Amino acid sequence: MNQPKPYNQNKVDRSTVISLEKGKIPPQAVDLEEVVLGAMMIDKQGVYEAIETISDNEDVFYKDAHKYIYTAIFDLFADDSPIDLLTVSDQLKSKAQLDLVGGDFYLIGLTQRVSSSAHTERHCRILMQKYVQRQSIKVASVILEEAYDETKDIFDLLEESQKALDDTSEWLLRKKAENLSSVFDKLIENSKNPQASIPSKFTKLNKRTNGYHPNDLVIIAARPGMGKTAFVLNEAKFQSEQGIPVGFLSLEMSDVELVGRIIANEFGIESSRIKQNQLTPSEKEVIRKESEKIKKLPIHIHDGSETTVNEAKTIIGKWVRQEKVRIVYVDYLQLMRGSTNNKNGNREQEIAQISRKLKAIAKEFQIPVVALSQLSRAVETRGGMKRPQLSDLRESGAIEQDANVVQFLLRPEYYKIDEWDVDMRTPTAGQCELNTAKTREGSLGATVLDSSELKYMRFKDLKDFDDSWKDNEFKPEPLSPDQAFEPRNHVDNENYDDDLPF
Structure with missing residues (x-):
């Protein structure tokens, strides 16, 4: 025993x-x-x-x-x-x-x-x-x-x-098995609750995954330079604007840098100029006048380069209890430290411990935990579009196992790839791909987003051909079945020619 x-x-x-x-x-x-x-x-x-x-x-x-x-x-x-x-x-x-x-x-x-x-x-x-x-x-x-x-x-x-x-x-939190009837009632109750999932800023991503779900560990992975932090800051800002309290655990950037990126996103000012304190007097005045809008966003930031997974649990628990935080972003997983009791273990075991703990945190507090992750250099040695694969998740296969959703961010333009590898061979300039490689709910596949304003830390939905009609006031009305088979009006069309050989 x-x-x-x-x-x-x-x-x-x-x-x-x-x-x-x-x-x-x-x-x-x-x-x-x-x-x-x-x-x-x-x-x-x-x-x-x-x-x-x-x-x-x-x-x-x-x-x-x-x-x-x-x-x-x-x-x-x-x-x-x-x-x-x-x-x-x-x-x-x-x-x-x-x-x-x-x-x-x-x-x-x-x-x-x-x-x-x-x-x-x-x-x-x-x-x-x-x-x-x-x-x-x-x-x-x-x-x-x-x-x-x-x-x-x-x-x-x-x-x-x-x-x-x-x-x-944990002994007091042991969960007892439930019968089907009680679980069924819980499912119906959740379906009636529009706040059960946290919406994404991006329309097509919402259609694919239905947003971010409580209890889920979501991994967003990419190589450096793809815009991982900017992407999740777009999500965090959008969600906070909907009145959803958001937690942001930053192990790479300081809280001042993150707020600078939020300001760049809001006011359309290049983030590099904000970081280097090169703002013009007029830009500073605009930010000062509109500062309350940013200050009121329910985003809670903790920046700690040496944060351990147990410390993260303490911070997140406090956010959930005191600030009613409903979604947490972690930037990024490989910078987090495991338990001090695991000092003699290898790095792969430590990353596995961290991913399991983040998944347990999501389940315990019933919130989505979205963790950024680095990919191995194998991506850059790959030919073609250099599209990431699940095997590229760095240092541990446990990340793939623990995650409910795994998504890869790719900007081909970064690798000097000018065209997408699709039938239409459209340009990749100012675009990125968010590929859902694993999901336990929703559907797999890629969603192309517009990142042409990445200097302002902005990602947005990419309008396709169907979307362009939505903003066109001259979009023709569809014909009814009767109109579709009516004879053409010969008088109105001077070029009409019915002298056909058959």
Whole structure:
């Protein structure tokens, strides 16, 4: 049976001493432990309900004897063996633990404590609460000890503390299986809610993916120079203008640089001139007068080049709780650090840990997490359009596995490619392709966008032939079926010639 990892194995004894010095008994419910174990030995339903709630964590039980008994029952369950008073006794005997729990007499006493497995789940929930309380005391005690250690890095202390508390709280957040009826009702309720998904700025992308969905990890990947950050800033600005609070975790650019790009997008000023402080007096005056419009956008920015994935979870959790943030952008994934406990692992394992954690964050807070990602140099050695593939995702195949949606951004103009590889061979100048290479919902395929104003950090929908009619006031009205087959008016057309050879 798997043993749950303690917060710090070397300091568990110290934390216990601190608790004893306070003269308080750790939180416990031994009487309920007896009831749960008794129910498991007399009723198979009790076994299912207890294991579904507690799983393989015998430490939920406070008393050592009860830990041994629960482990014996769990092992029998895992082996598909029958579970009753006799089989549990034999299992304990095989491990030389029967005398440690008080012998058969104690087991018989447990079965006599209950007459059925009614309320077993409720009892297990209470035991879990007591377990979390005990673990919290241990974590707090270790934090207290390490806070006095002058050699301990404060950021490592905060990160380890947060992780320990997160690991402890996960036991209370264990999700119970639901029946089809309740899930069906949830689906119908979500379909009635127009805010269930976050819209994209781009019409064709909305049609392909229906925007950004809660619980999803979306990866937008490209080589440097394609405009990844500008693209997601366009999305963030558009969504915030719709009143949707947005979070932006920037590990590459400072918050001042990001705001400069938003200003460039809003006022049509070259971002390079904003960065180099080369604005004219008239431009500064326009920005000053219209500044309130930008300041009111519900965009929350955190720039930290050394942000870890656990720190990101803390920041995002605060945004969701306090600012009601509904979508988060991460720029970019490869700059994020994994847990400090993974220092000895390779980079691929660290990236895999980060992508899994970002996916877990999206599910826990029920928001879309959109993470930018770098691609390998294999793209640039490829011939033709240099169109990215899923195998180009840098450093980890886990990114592809964890992501609900993977999209690639490509500007062929960057590679001096003048024409698209399509039948019409249209120019690539000022255009980019957003290719949806993976999606668990929606459809795969490429969407061409207009990036001709990238110096202003602007992306927009590219009008095709059908779109051009929408803005043309002289667009002809379609003919009705009767009009389509009416004879032509010979008088109105002087060049009409019906002298045909047939």
